[in-house]
Amino acid sequence: MKKSLVAIGIIAIVGSAWTGSTWYMGKLIEQRMEKMVDQSNAILKEYLPEAGLQLSYQDYQRGLFSSHFRYILQSDANSSGEKWLKAGDKITFVEQINHGPFPLSQLKKFNFIPSMAVVHSELENTPRMASLFEITKGQAPLSAISNIPYQGNIASVISISPMESEQKTASLQFSGATINADVSEDLRNVTLDASSDSFLFTNKGYNNQLEKYSLQGITLKSTSSKGKFNLAIGDEQLAVKQMSLDANGKNIALLEGLILNTYLGESDEHLNTKLNYSLAGLKIKGNDFGSGKLILSINRLDGKAMKEFITAYNQEALQTIQQGEDFEAQELSDILWSQLPMLLKGNPILNIEPLSWKNSKGESMLNLNVELIDPATNTTTANNTLQKSFLAQRVKKIDATLTIPQAMATHLTMQIALLAGYNVEESQKLAEQQVQGLVAMGKIFRLTTNKDDIISSSFHYADNQIDLNSKKLSLQEFIGLFGLFNPINEEPAPEHPSEQMPSPEQ
CATH class of the missing domain: 2.40.160 (Porin)
Incomplete structure (x- = not known):
């Protein structure tokens, strides 16, 4: 009998301590709400400044073992420009907090590790979200269960509900x-x-x-x-x-x-x-x-x-978008290129090791190394248009190697011809002709070599000098091969590359 009374007494003491601590945790969480909301708003402004969003909370109801409130995401009246949400639109999350140190939701799972709280969040069906609830058949499209420890990471399991939507010409599952x-x-x-x-x-x-x-x-x-x-x-x-x-x-x-x-x-x-x-x-x-x-x-x-x-x-980009809805992608591309020189300050190095494509007949492979220069630190004196070019002013070194098995290239070209409607025999013949034409052109321009049915090329550039397949060329000579550039005070490049370069047989 005495043992039973002692056990009941211990249970009463533990129960009282637990009740008091859960009440205290609920009060502590309420006191920290403003800080948590401020942190969230700081993140929104840092990562989504153009969104014009603001988070707040309301209807906080603190109970003994749990509390309830709502997170409200809406347009920030102090934000300039076009906002993601219109004035009056709200995205609301209903929050239920199970107080620590032993939240009831964790005890039900026989989890006895102390934590400050377990929070269940669920997107509420508001007018702004009504269409989303329709395609989830009334289920909350987004919900989460988060375990908030006294110290350490906040662990959350977020669920996105299945969705089905069918319009006149389109459907989504x-x-x-x-x-x-x-x-x-x-x-x-x-x-x-x-x-x-x-x-x-x-x-x-x-x-x-x-x-x-x-x-x-x-x-x-x-x-x-x-x-x-x-x-x-x-x-x-x-x-x-x-x-x-x-x-x-x-x-x-x-x-x-x-x-x-x-x-x-x-x-x-x-x-x-x-x-x-x-x-x-x-x-x-x-x-x-x-x-x-x-x-x-x-x-x-x-x-x-x-x-x-x-x-x-x-x-x-934000300013361009806010000017109107009719901006073009080219405008954003222009902005990108105008700001790109900033990235050259560290003299970055770009590597592709490798870019490859493989089929049943072999594997083609490209390896590339490019060392760039910050134009502000380039002390080279530019005497002509060629030396003022992007390559001379912003590129220190280029190393590139390319290998293409002829069988692999022929098989790939044949498959493309098949897709175009040619039969197998026609596709094979056409593919062989095209690959052989590629090999011949590579030899004429000295761009590639061919050994053991492997098309290959090596390219090295530094100090305005080029080594192309073990042949030394100036940058001017290399570009002149293609008639792409006629340097100032230089004679025009010959009409035919063969007049400037030895024939493949020489």
Whole structure:
């Protein structure tokens, strides 16, 4: 009997302590709400300044074990320019907080690790979101469960609901997605792991042709942190198991095993980036065109210059867009090129190792290394138009090698001819003629060599001198081969390259 009373007493003490601590956690969370909202608004202004959005909260109701409130995302009246949301439009999230140190939602899962709170978020059906709720059949399009520890990363599981929509000429089917996110308390470190099974878009295109675009097995993995230049550095991988295009029930193109890897790192003064793209297979109308890959790296990018470049580009692009809806992509391209010299401050190095395409007959490969120069530090005196060119003023060195197996090129060209409507025999003959023509042209211009049925080329440029397949040429002589440039105070280039260069037999 005494033991039972002691047990009941202990349970009462623990229950009282838990009740008091959960009440205190609810009060503490309410006190921190303003700070959390201010942090979120700072992030919106930093990453989406053109959006003109502002986050706030309202209807905070604190209970003993849980609290409820709403996050409101709406237009910022103090923001200038065109905004993403019109005045009066609201995007609302309904929030339910289970107080720590042992949130009830965690106890139900037999999780006894203490935490400050567990938050359940759900997009609310407001007039602005009504059309989105229609295609999710009334389910919340977006919801999340977040575990907020006393210290460490905030772990969230975000769910995007399946969607179905059908219009007069188009339809959409989306299987939904799951995103696992870990975010540090200061919001500087973020890890994402997202996946979706399928996405299908159907549309009636040209001549009422039924077109289907589908993606299968989509995954995204990302690890990023805020670096010393206030840029997000880290790794990211986007993978698509299968991507296809069908027309009137027939497959037009099928891409398999598409993987895009990106990396951005930093040293004391520089940023280094690497892009690794690969495609396991490409089929066009049932014909196997092979596989490809590209590994591109850019090193020695000046970190401060990159930050200035991004800021300047975003500001000019935003101003251009806000001038009206009829701006053209060329305008943004012009802005990009006008700001591009900033990126040359660190004398960056560009590498392609390799760009390759492989089919059943062999693999073609290009390797390229380019060292760039900041024009402001280039002390070379420019005496003529050629020396004032982009190449002479901004490029220090180029090294490039190219190899193309003739059998591989012939097979690829034959497949292209088949798609154009030629039969097998005609396609083979046409492909052989075109590849042989390519070989002959390469010999005439001394651009390529041919040994053991491998078309190859090597190119080296430095100090306005070129080594092309072991032949020394000045930059002027090289450009003169193609009649592209006639330097000042120089005789016109001969009409035929063969008058300037020895014939292949010499």
